[in-house]
Amino acid sequence: MANGLYVHSEIGPLQKVCLHRPGEELLNLTPDDLERLLFDDIPFLEVAQAEHDKFAELLRGEGVEVLYLEKLVAEALDAAGTREEFTNQWLDESGLRGHSTRAAVKEFMDSIEDTQAFVEKCIAGIRKNEIDLPHSNGSLSAIVDDQDAVTDLLIDPMPNTYFTRDPFAIVGKGVNLNHMYSVTRNRETIFGKYIFRDHPEYNDAPLWYRRDSAYHTEGGDVLNLNAHTLAIGISQRTQASAIDTLARNMFWGDKGSEIDTIYAFNIPASRAFMHLDTVFTQIDVDKFTIHPGIMGTLQVFKITKGATDGELSIEEMNDTLEHILAKALGLDAVKLIKCGAGDPVAAAREQWNDGSNTLCVAPGKICVYQRNTVTNDVLYKEGLDLLVVPSAELSRGRGGPRCMSMPFARADI
Numbered sequence: 001m002a003n004g005l006y007v008h009s010e011i012g013p014l015q016k017v018c019l020h021r022p023g024e025e026l027l028n029l030t031p032d033d034l035e036r037l038l039f040d041d042i043p044f045l046e047v048a049q050a051e052h053d054k055f056a057e058l059l060r061g062e063g064v065e066v067l068y069l070e071k072l073v074a075e076a077l078d079a080a081g082t083r084e085e086f087t088n089q090w091l092d093e094s095g096l097r098g099h100s101t102r103a104a105v106k107e108f109m110d111s112i113e114d115t116q117a118f119v120e121k122c123i124a125g126i127r128k129n130e131i132d133l134p135h136s137n138g139s140l141s142a143i144v145d146d147q148d149a150v151t152d153l154l155i156d157p158m159p160n161t162y163f164t165r166d167p168f169a170i171v172g173k174g175v176n177l178n179h180m181y182s183v184t185r186n187r188e189t190i191f192g193k194y195i196f197r198d199h200p201e202y203n204d205a206p207l208w209y210r211r212d213s214a215y216h217t218e219g220g221d222v223l224n225l226n227a228h229t230l231a232i233g234i235s236q237r238t239q240a241s242a243i244d245t246l247a248r249n250m251f252w253g254d255k256g257s258e259i260d261t262i263y264a265f266n267i268p269a270s271r272a273f274m275h276l277d278t279v280f281t282q283i284d285v286d287k288f289t290i291h292p293g294i295m296g297t298l299q300v301f302k303i304t305k306g307a308t309d310g311e312l313s314i315e316e317m318n319d320t321l322e323h324i325l326a327k328a329l330g331l332d333a334v335k336l337i338k339c340g341a342g343d344p345v346a347a348a349r350e351q352w353n354d355g356s357n358t359l360c361v362a363p364g365k366i367c368v369y370q371r372n373t374v375t376n377d378v379l380y381k382e383g384l385d386l387l388v389v390p391s392a393e394l395s396r397g398r399g400g401p402r403c404m405s406m407p408f409a410r411a412d413i
């Protein structure tokens with residue numbers, strides 16, 4: 001067991017983080033596929049990459065080790081000799097139809113010698129004109145599927161891979177390996193399966209949640225409040241049943257989870273508020289950014305062990321959000337800083353572009369998107385130290401600095 005994972009808070013000095021630099025997958029996004037692939041516009045790749053490089057450089061400047069997802073996957077497959085197994089699983093989940101088409105794609109992927117280039121191609125997707133497809137003779141599927149095809153892609157790209165927050169979430173020394181809400185993103189969790197099983201530094205990680213679980217959940221909904229307390233969104237992306245399953249795995253599993261209390265935040269199921277971290281992130285020991293739009297409807301439940309094995313105790317918290325968070329963190333008070341300075345128009349505009357979605361690199365020091373000027377001004381005035389990420393193109397995928405990062409290690413506070 002060589003599991004180098006350690007995350008017990010949202011704010012402890014960030015030591016290692018996993019990113020993915022957007023790549024050719026964005027060149028396979030077409031207007032017709034945007035909605036299905038969960039994008040709102042087509043980013044200009046060159047600029048998106050430059051913005052992402054700046055994000056990585058800001059993190060390195062703070063002493064953070066930046067790991068790249070595609071490199072970790074390639075290292076895992078090479079170290080364990082599992083590329084063949086991975087390829088078959090990726091093909092099984094790629095939506096390909098027809099035996100001979102699958103064989104042609106497999107041959108094409110096998111011909112890519114370098115494993116990291118192979119992983120990058122899995123993420124990029126495959127256009128029909130890249131492969132000599134077998135003639136339709138002898139295959140009903142090749143005739144019917146071809147005439148029904150609505151896209152020029154043989155295999156969809158995975159354009160959301162740069163949102164490394166969502167397919168898995170590090171909690172303590174283990175991992176929630178998620179079953180994601182959408183078919184298009186669920187393939188990203190295959191990468192997690194191989195990293196946390198096969199990578200020399202992260203193998204044999206305890207899994208608190210498994211990608212074959214029945215219910216869907218995503219990492220953007222998971223906030224590590226402290227070593228024994230989690231906050232999780234019940235949202236468009238995370239079902240209450242997934243939280244029940246996770247709680248049982250953590251409270252009674254034999255893999256050593258330290259979590260004994262989960263606060264479930266029921267937020268409206270909408271695209272703008274897709275995860276808890278799109279409306280709410282911790283930025284200091286006693287400070288959070290929050291989108292005021294959720295305050296009215298927010299329902300919070302506290303989940304702990306019930307009286308008998310496997311039974312959860314669920315208590316609805318009838319208190320203000322400030323009090324609930326202060327209690328959860330063992331503090332006298334916390335401060336909620338409103339996105340858009342509380343102005344409803346600025347709040348809605350800046351939340352849409354991830355004004356509440358910050359990545360904390362140390363208490364009081366956070367990465368924010370440059371474009372959210374109203375929110376950033378408030379954060380400056382509140383004494384936060386801002387690492388400002390250019391965001392004209394990255395933001396088109398509807399995720400901010402927290403969405404674009406998965407901490408693997410944070411120092412204790």
Ligand SMILES: NC(=O)NCCC[C@H](N)C(=O)O
Binds near residue numbers: 160166221
């Ligand atoms: N944690 C996050 O809020 N991640 C942002 C994910 C954006 C992506 N386009 C999605 O819809 O899943």
